Amino acid sequence: MTNEELKTKITELLPAATFEEGGEWLNINIEPADWLSFARQLRNDSSLYFDYLFCLTCIDWKTHLTMVYHLSSTKYRHNIVVKAKLDRNKPEIETVSHIWRTADFHEREVYEMFGVNFLNHPDLRLLILPDGWEGKNPLRKDFEDPVNMIKL
Amino acid sequence: MYRQTEIVSDVTQLPPLGGGGAGYFTINVGPQHPATHGVLHLVITLNGETIINIEPHLGYIHRSIEKMCESLTYRQFIYVTSRMDYLSAHINNHACALCVEKGMQIEIPARAQVIRVLMDELTRIASHELWWGAMAMDVGAFTPFFHAFRERETINDIMEETCGARLTMNYMVPGGVMHDLHPNFQKRVKSFLELYKSKVHEYDELVTGNIIFQNRMKGVGVISAEDGIRNSRRFICKIYGAAEGDESIYSHYRTVN
Structure with missing residues (x-):
């Protein structure tokens, strides 16, 4: 499907979604509360069939956090980017690890690096950081570590 | 937090190895090991030569590249x-x-x-x-x-x-x-x-056609097409030409193989 067709289809599925134009792929902004049901539709709808989550990351904008999901369909070869704005003080979003298994590890990484709480995640614990690392999230923009970090 | 790997202090508590019993065996590979090709720690539970469970401990050589590039220019x-x-x-x-x-x-x-x-x-x-x-x-x-x-x-x-x-x-x-x-x-x-x-x-002649190599490798670590995509193992998918439908991005690799 082309971006225009995707846009029409997704507006049908989720009227509350807003779009960003100009990029190579269609950017879709959604509310975190809509994410789980929307993700199921993206994965299971026969004309969308987004079976491949190839990037899951988070951005710290200092005022809020944004979860970013890059989805691709190995069958139709179309891609989209889904973004959800989270509250920086209490970032929470539903896990999608049961829809795309790769999200399991990636969500753990976002959890430790940005402190996003993935609701209903089966195994939400530190992935890369060592044992006993509490509270600080290294990829937040205000993270400071004068001992181990070299200021560039 | 990493789950602490259980350390059995009393050897008699271990399940029997072989002899028909469910003799699971836990070994630690790495962090420093010639076969890990890098620093990676794996806690592997084995039944004979079959891996029952594997728990990777990552991050030993994490260089915080993401953090570094926050303050570097693109160039x-x-x-x-x-x-x-x-x-x-x-x-x-x-x-x-x-x-x-x-x-x-x-x-x-x-x-x-x-x-x-x-x-x-x-x-x-x-x-x-x-x-x-x-x-x-x-x-x-x-x-x-x-x-x-x-x-x-x-x-x-x-x-x-x-x-x-x-x-x-x-x-x-x-x-x-x-x-x-x-x-x-x-x-x-x-x-x-x-x-x-x-x-x-x-x-x-030396490697891929070699019967010893083939016997050693065939059927080891097989990943289905579906699992490959679901776990986003793109590289593996490419090698084995995993996909459904000819329209797929991997069909090219399938015809090559």
């Missing part, structure tokens, strides 16, 4: 991307440069585009040389490693002439490449290709 960041996968520095440089160019909507000269692809392809061959050489060595064959490295070194020499580096090239930059190819480039690549074509059948 400076190229040097970091060379080190992400030091076997295919060009390809990582290329990806980073493309990303910047796409964002800034810059079109680079056609010659630079061609040079980039040539470099990527040579890097890919060099990277695969190391992969299959080391793979054969891991299952006990030492000679293939030297054959693989003979070719790999030839490519590295070509790279060195043009970029001045053999491993972390930093050759592709946003906007094109650092400078033009070395005058010898064409001649040397052509002679390399001749050498390579004349040797490929030897690798097949």
Whole structure:
């Protein structure tokens, strides 16, 4: 499907979604509360069939956090980017690890690096950081570590 | 938090090994181990030679590249991307440069585009040389490693002439490449290709056609197409041509294989 067709289809599925134009792929902004049901539709709808989550990351904008999901369909070869704005003080979003298994590890990484709480995640614990690392999230923009970090 | 691996202080508490019982065996591989090719700690539960459970402990060589690039310019960041996968520095440089160019909507000269692809392809061959050489060595064959490295070194020499580096090239930059190819480039690549074509059948005789290697590898670590996509193991999917439907992005690889 082309971006225009995707846009029409997704507006049908989720009227509350807003779009960003100009990029190579269609950017879709959604509310975190809509994410789980929307993700199921993206994965299971026969004309969308987004079976491949190839990037899951988070951005710290200092005022809020944004979860970013890059989805691709190995069958139709179309891609989209889904973004959800989270509250920086209490970032929470539903896990999608049961829809795309790769999200399991990636969500753990976002959890430790940005402190996003993935609701209903089966195994939400530190992935890369060592044992006993509490509270600080290294990829937040205000993270400071004068001992181990070299200021560039 | 990592789950603490249980350490059994009383050996008699361990389930019996062999003898028909469910004798699971837990071993630690790494962090320093010749077969991990890097620093990786795996807690593996085995039943005979079959892995029942595997728990990876990562992060030993995490260099916080994401944090570093928060304060680097795009041009400076190229040097970091060379080190992400030091076997295919060009390809990582290329990806980073493309990303910047796409964002800034810059079109680079056609010659630079061609040079980039040539470099990527040579890097890919060099990277695969190391992969299959080391793979054969891991299952006990030492000679293939030297054959693989003979070719790999030839490519590295070509790279060195043009970029001045053999491993972390930093050759592709946003906007094109650092400078033009070395005058010898064409001649040397052509002679390399001749050498390579004349040797490929030897690798097949020595490694992939070898019955010992085949017996050791067949049926080991099989991943279904569905699992491959769900776990986003793109590289593996490519090798085995995993996909459903001919429209797939992997169908090309399937016809190749």
